[in-house]
Amino acid sequence: MDPFLVHVAVLRRVVGTNVEQLLVGPFDPDGVLGPTAMSTSRIVEGAEMTMEIVLHSASRTITLTGTATAPWSGLCSRCAVEVSGEMTAPLDELFVEKVGEDDDVYRIVDDAINVGPAGREALIVGLPLLPLCRPNCLGLCPSCGSDRNETTCSCEAPKNDRWAALDGLSSLGDTD
Numbered sequence: 589m590d591p592f593l594v595h596v597a598v599l600r601r602v603v604g605t606n607v608e609q610l611l612v613g614p615f616d617p618d619g620v621l622g623p624t625a626m627s628t629s630r631i632v633e634g635a636e637m638t639m640e641i642v643l644h645s646a647s648r649t650i651t652l653t654g655t656a657t658a659p660w661s662g663l664c665s666r667c668a669v670e671v672s673g674e675m676t677a678p679l680d681e682l683f684v685e686k687v688g689e690d691d692d693v694y695r696i697v698d699d700a701i702n703v704g705p706a707g708r709e710a711l712i713v714g715l716p717l718l719p720l721c722r723p724n725c726l727g728l729c730p731s732c733g734s735d736r737n738e739t740t741c742s743c744e745a746p747k748n749d750r751w752a753a754l755d756g757l758s759s760l761g762d763t764d
């Protein structure tokens with residue numbers, strides 16, 4: 589059974605009530621939520637997602653607030669070392685009993701709601717596009733590729749930043 593499927597019949601019986609839930613289950617049960625082309629950041633493969641939520645019943649809707657938490661990892665966008673941590677994303681979603689053709693809303697189906705997709709979506713949206721190993725990471729030398737956080741290389745300081753950037757690109761292409 590899906591650990592993120594919540595039965596809400598009792599909650600809906602009295603409009604205006606709240607219920608708190610702590611749910612834990614696989615972030616990616618089907619193995620389809622890998623890294624995107626946009627970034628190296630991803631939720632760690634095989635990780636659990638924890639959702640601490642409050643459900644609130646209105647007449648034909650249920651609101652979901654709270655947080656979703658999972659470990660993530662990626663590569664520093666400047667020096668390419670592995671970066672990892674735990675991410676908590678805020679949730680604020682609406683589940684609707686009946687909708688026309690609008691598939692953009694979460695639904696209440698047979699007096700149950702599946703809160704997993706809302707948690708996954710919030711975590712994926714919250715992943716850093718350009719992760720950094722530290723706020724002031726110095727990156728790699730565009731000429732020799734050495735890690736400027738660890739060593740000082742003897743490459744000449746570029747005369748002009750614009751050309752230096754192009755040099756960096758061409759030297760990357762020349763290697764191998």
Ligand SMILES: [Zn+2]
Pocket residue numbers: 664665666667668669720721722725726727
């Ligand atoms: Zn770095």
Ligand SMILES: [Zn+2]
Pocket residue numbers: 729730731732733734741742743
């Ligand atoms: Zn260098």
